[in-house]
Amino acid sequence: MSLPPCPQCNSEYVYEDQALLICPECAHEWNPNEVVEDDEPTAKDANGTKLVAGDKVTAAKDLKVKGSSTVIKVGTKATIRRIVDAKDHELDCKVDGYGEMMVTAAFVKKA
Numbered sequence: 001m002s003l004p005p006c007p008q009c010n011s012e013y014v015y016e017d018q019a020l021l022i023c024p025e026c027a028h029e030w031n032p033n034e035v036v037e038d039d040e041p042t043a044k045d046a047n048g049t050k051l052v053a054g055d056k057v058t059a060a061k062d063l064k065v066k067g068s069s070t071v072i073k074v075g076t077k078a079t080i081r082r083i084v085d086a087k088d089h090e091l092d093c094k095v096d097g098y099g100e101m102m103v104t105a106a107f108v109k110k111a
């Protein structure tokens, strides 16, 4: 079984000491079972700008709301509450005047 490289310095000379993995080059110690999820889902807006939770965005075009006749008008502001790992409707947004809904990242622009 091969050990993962050191998450701090990328050293390959990591060794195991009981439950911990230890890097001899930078002295970093970590528990491989408690690896922090650092690959939070991100999304890209209409311009390809990276979006993260907490970003403010505006609708880049009129957006039809699934299952209703509501249309979110272009320019409507929204705040991203969270980003989910999905092909579309990946932004869980609080949309000004409309409430919470899932929005496709490619249809918004970072404000």
Ligand SMILES: [Zn+2]
Residues within 6 Å of the ligand: 006, 007, 008, 009, 010, 011, 023, 024, 025, 026, 027, 028
């Ligand atoms: Zn290291």
